[in-house]
Amino acid sequence: MKPFCFAKNQIIDAQSAKVHPMDIGLIRGYGIFDFFRTSNYTPLFLSDYLDRFIRSASKTHLQLNYDKSALSDIIHQLIEKNDLKNGGIRMLLTGGVSENHFSPGAGDLFIFCEDLIFPSLEKYENGVKLLSAEHVRAIADIKTTNYAFPVWLSADWKAKGAEDVIYHQNGIISESSRSNIFVIKDGAINTPDEHILHGITRMRVLELAPETSIRQVSFEELLKADEAFITSTTKKILPITSIDNQKIGSGLVGPITKQLMTDFEAMEKQIVFK
């Protein structure tokens, strides 16, 4: 956590930020957030993240007292004060203290700057394993703070050599816990569209590979794919080379995945050093 944050209408020492424990953000897990990163001091794809954050607030009936331009101003101030050359920025809007301890009240807005650690180079070169879990997220397309299930699951990941989880239900896959998934077979790229959070990195990949089929993808298809990868703000494009104990394709990172990783890095450089 970096020294300065935005909390309850001002920039303050981040350690002193606080929320009342009876906030339904805590007692009911009702809150929204968003998370993006800076690359050489540029908040990457900021406009898209702010649009999504504002949409999440609206869909969850939470009042956000700052518009897009005001949020952007605060964020640029925080980047400067925290000297955040390459890091993460987390916006959080809580559900607020509620009379009946259930219905949304007037919540608080917080913005924190963080160090950001990407997966190791080894993971990008060899790919990672996902564990499958039968699950579908409720209101997946709203970026709520509801991650109790994957946090609980994650206790097992290290021992099983897994990076994360892939959710499937009734034979259809949706997403990883904090990433979208792409599945490649016979040169065709496919990605699910239902019961997912519509990721900003996913959106960039769809721009880089506009021929991608956006459709239902079965768990069986994933297991029989030639290549697969997940996308997220903190993982960029991360190759998946096994699911549970089954290899994907050859078990090596495939050529289409590699090309998209290169293209995405180039896109980022172009924005940052334009």
Place this chain on the structure above:
Amino acid sequence: MKPFCFAKNQIIDAQSAKVHPMDIGLIRGYGIFDFFRTSNYTPLFLSDYLDRFIRSASKTHLQLNYDKSALSDIIHQLIEKNDLKNGGIRMLLTGGVSENHFSPGAGDLFIFCEDLIFPSLEKYENGVKLLSAEHVRAIADIKTTNYAFPVWLSADWKAKGAEDVIYHQNGIISESSRSNIFVIKDGAINTPDEHILHGITRMRVLELAPETSIRQVSFEELLKADEAFITSTTKKILPITSIDNQKIGSGLVGPITKQLMTDFEAMEKQIVFK
């Protein structure tokens, strides 16, 4: 909220309780809680609630630095200091501030005392409506703070004249958002056992009606039932007389439900005024 609470190892002014917003209780919705009530200063079924709270902490890998007897002592102190004759007591254990903002850290324990408002007499006399939702809770048997979905749904309840929701998936019902359900047909009482939180009030009803069948119950069976009711700490036994826009049985509160409501009140009186 009553004036005194327990927060981070001491009894303090409840308004001044605080938690850091980066606690994964807030940013990942990872925390556990429990909630019970006092009846004439007696914390009802306290031992069962404490056992469940301790079990929830253990199952979620959260460290609880107080054993059952220490928790009981703190609770009795709070009841006295807050003069909590008839009220609610909420225990909350947060996931803590986490290095990677995901894995559980060292959380904080809070205990708050609250006013408690039961459903109106009219609801007990006429029964209430539940809206159905296709959903099943992940790790339902652990009392996590994960209520984002029903809080989100609840925005519609008032306009639709509904009290709460009934979850069903693949044709099988599980529970309401914060209550267990019982379904009565031809004199036989039935209640689901899978994908539910095992409620303390449910346990008491099973003691009052040991002939209850604990088994899978279909959504179809619920719709065709003679009677139905939900059980929870804050609702006790509350009759359900419609689901969506369909009446249950005659649409009136049935005789078996009424008898159990009476028996439960008698059980409470016997404990409190023994």
